[in-house]
Structure formats: structure tokens, C-alpha cells
Amino acid sequence: MNSSLSIKLLQCAKTFGSGAPALEPIDLEIHPGETLVLLGPSGCGKTTTLRLIAGLEFPDAGGRVLFGDDDVTDLPIEKRGVGMVFQNYALFPNMTVGENIAYGMKIRKLPAAERAARIDALLDMVHLQGLGHRRIDQLSGGQKQRVALARALAVEPRVLLLDEPLTALDAKLRETLRADLNQLLRKLGITAIYVTHDQGEAMALGDRVVVMERGKIAQIGTPQDIYYRPASEFVADFIGTMNRVSGVTRVGHLQIPAGIVPLANVKPDRQATAMFRPEDVEIVPLDTAGAEIFGDVMSTFFMGDRTRLLVDVGTEMPVIVETRRRGVWHAGEHIGLRVPEHAVMQLPAQHFSGETRS
Numbered sequence: 352m353n354s355s356l357s358i359k360l361l362q363c364a365k366t367f368g369s370g371a372p373a374l375e376p377i378d379l380e381i382h383p384g385e386t387l388v389l390l391g392p393s394g395c396g397k398t399t400t401l402r403l404i405a406g407l408e409f410p411d412a413g414g415r416v417l418f419g420d421d422d423v424t425d426l427p428i429e430k431r432g433v434g435m436v437f438q439n440y441a442l443f444p445n446m447t448v449g450e451n452i453a454y455g456m457k458i459r460k461l462p463a464a465e466r467a468a469r470i471d472a473l474l475d476m477v478h479l480q481g482l483g484h485r486r487i488d489q490l491s492g493g494q495k496q497r498v499a500l501a502r503a504l505a506v507e508p509r510v511l512l513l514d515e516p517l518t519a520l521d522a523k524l525r526e527t528l529r530a531d532l533n534q535l536l537r538k539l540g541i542t543a544i545y546v547t548h549d550q551g552e553a554m555a556l557g558d559r560v561v562v563m564e565r566g567k568i569a570q571i572g573t574p575q576d577i578y579y580r581p582a583s584e585f586v587a588d589f590i591g592t593m594n595r596v597s598g599v600t601r602v603g604h605l606q607i608p609a610g611i612v613p614l615a616n617v618k619p620d621r622q623a624t625a626m627f628r629p630e631d632v633e634i635v636p637l638d639t640a641g642a643e644i645f646g647d648v649m650s651t652f653f654m655g656d657r658t659r660l661l662v663d664v665g666t667e668m669p670v671i672v673e674t675r676r677r678g679v680w681h682a683g684e685h686i687g688l689r690v691p692e693h694a695v696m697q698l699p700a701q702h703f704s705g706e707t708r709s
């Protein structure tokens with residue numbers, strides 16, 4: 352595989368027709384060999400960003416796209432050396448698996464022997480050994496996506512672009528393919544950009560994740576950064592489930608109607624909101640000193656590997672608790688909770704609407 356490439360978008364905006372810009376001017380650097388995931392709700396500009404990198408769209412005047420030191424802003428897709436994988440496979444249905452994979456190599460006039468050798472290696476790589484002669488319509492969805500991946504890699508692209516490649520597959524298959532893809536991307540060390548609206552996929556595959564919101568970058572960071580240190584309410588809400596409880600600050604904690612939540616470095620006697628993840632809330636016996644919040648179970652959902660509880664703690668919204676303990680809890684039961692200090696977040700004040708005042 353080619354040595355890895357860095358990609359830069361400099362002040363890249365995109366406006367379609369006379370409407371509002373689909374993408375505000377963004378700066379984005381993708382490091383050589385990393386998998387960067389573009390994540391966000393429908394219409395936030397993920398695909399547009401990917402298409403700007405591919406050369407399927409061109410930025411508004413002033414925007415520039417760099418591949419390494421090369422300015423590729425005006426180059427069309429076929430001159431950029433990119434491989435693409437789409438949600439709907441985009442395979443040639445009347446050709447065999449092998450012919451599909453060979454297509455780009457044929458256009459590049461690679462000798463037949465080399466093509467055949469490379470097809471075999473690629474089929475191995477995507478775990479489709481021996482299926483080179485199958486017709487596309489004789490394949491499952493997962494197998495089709497493996498062919499699409501092999502076809503994209505066949506021409507040894509400098510960068511791999513993937514647009515929701517797993518979205519059309521059922522949950523189980525998606526997980527298998529996600530694991531294989533993860534392994535493959537690490538092994539190849541190719542620079543890859545991956546678009547998805549699925550946060551689980553983003554977390555699992557991305558070295559870094561870009562969360563997008565209405566044509567802008569809301570946050571860039573490692574999956575851990577995004578999950579544990581969301582930069583805004585939007586990011587906190589989009590990734591996973593977040594509890595919010597409001598109350599009055601005391602030294603070292605937040606006083607809420609049914610107890611306290613640890614909150615370091617706050618000035619006392621102010622209204623504030625603390626946030627924490629459901630899986631960080633501990634259920635503790637009522638009769639020990641450990642309980643810091645007291646609440647009434649409103650409902651429980653057994654989810655197999657964990658149980659989710661909605662607990663009324665006297666705040667506007669119930670607290671959501673997720674536990675892997677094997678207990679059984681009942682609606683109406685009075686329970687004790689505790690949130691460890693390290694799990695409690697406060698958003699940076701400038702991003703925070705409403706609750707925090709100084």
C-alpha cells in the first residue's frame with residue numbers, strides 16, 4: 352500500500368444554489384494513516400465534506416483541499432487517487448466478483464497476471480476466498496460490501512473514503528463487518544475518512560471523531576474526548592445518554608432536591624447543572640454512608656447485559672441509571688445512588704444555555 356497521506360481542508364465551504372451554505376468554512380486536518388470519522392445528524396454536512404475530499408464536489412471560492420503538499424482543489428475524482436465505498440455498494444450487477452474488483456485495474460491497464468494475483472490477495476483480505484466467479488446478485492449484503500471494499504482498495508488508493516458503508520446491513524452483520532474493517536484499516540495504515548450517523552460505529556472505528564452540527568464542526572477529538580469531555584450541549588446529547596440535574600452549588604458539590612452530586616471548583620450558592628452518564632451512577636444500599644442521592648424507581652428495563660432504571664430524584668427529569676449488576680428492582684422501590692466525582696461534568700460556560708450563571 353502507498354505510504355500514508357495527510358489531508359487538509361482549508362476554509363472549505365459549500366453552498367448549493369442560492370440557499371444557505373450546506374457547509375460553513377471549515378478547517379480540518381486528517382493525519383497520515385488515521386481513520387477520521389465524520390459523525391452527525393442527517394443534513395449536517397458529513398457527505399458534503401467527504402465529497403469535497405473525493406473531488407465529487409468543489410468548495411466555494413477561497414476553499415482549498417491539500418493532499419500532502421499537493422493542492423488538489425481543482426482536480427476531479429479520477430485524478431486524486433481515492434477509493435470510495437458507498438452505502439448502496441454501487442457494484443456492477445452483471446459482472447462477477449472478480450470482474451468488479453478488476454475494473455479499476457483494467458482501466459489502469461495492469462497486466463492480466465498481476466490483476467489475477469491482486470484479486471486473489473484482495474479476496475483473502477476481505478474474507479471472500481474462492482468467491483471470485485460468483486455473480487453479484489448471488490451475494491448477501493455483507494458480501495457485497497466486502498466486494499465494494501476490495502474494489503476500492505484494488506487500485507491502491509492514497510486515501511479511502513467510506514460513506515455509511517454498513518448502514519444497509521442488519522445489526523449482527525454490521526458488527527462483524529465493523530470489526531473486520533477496523534482490523535483492515537489498522538493493518539493497511541491507509542488514511543481513511545468514514546461518514547456515519549451511528550455513534551457506536553464512530554467510537555469503534557475512529558482514531559478521531561469529528562462531530563458536525565448544521566454545517567459546522569462542533570468538536571474534534573478522540574472517541575474518549577468526545578464521550579467524556581463533550582464541548583457543547585449538542586455533543587453531550589448526540590453521543591450516548593447524558594443525565595442533567597440542576598440545583599444549588601455548595602462547597603464541593605451540587606445540592607439537588609434528593610441529595611448531592613459532587614462538583615469540584617464551583618463557587619457556592621449559584622444555580623448550576625451537572626451532567627453524568629447513566630453507566631457511572633452506582634446503586635448503593637440505603638443504610639450505608641455511601642448513598643448521596645435518594646430516589647424512587649419509576650421504571651426498569653432489563654436489556655440482557657445490563658438493566659436501565661429511571662429514578663425520580665425530585666429534579667425535572669428522572670435520572671437514568673444503567674447497571675450491570677444482576678439485581679431486580681421494582682417500580683416504587685426507594686433506592687440510594689452515588690455518582691463518583693470523576694464522572695461528573697460541567698460544560699464550558701460559553702456553550703451552556705440557561706442553567707449556569709456567575
Ligand SMILES: Nc1ncnc2c1ncn2[C@@H]1O[C@H](COP(=O)(O)OP(=O)(O)OP(=O)(O)O)[C@@H](O)[C@H]1O
Pocket residue numbers: 367368373391392393394395396397398399400548
Ligand atoms: N447537490 C445538492 N444540492 C442541493 N443541496 C444539497 C446537495 N447536496 C447536499 N445538499 C444539502 O446540504 C446539506 C448537507 O447535506 P449532506 O448530504 O452533506 O448531509 P449529511 O450530514 O451527509 O446527511 P445524511 O446523513 O442525511 O446523508 C443538506 O441540507 C442537504 O440537503
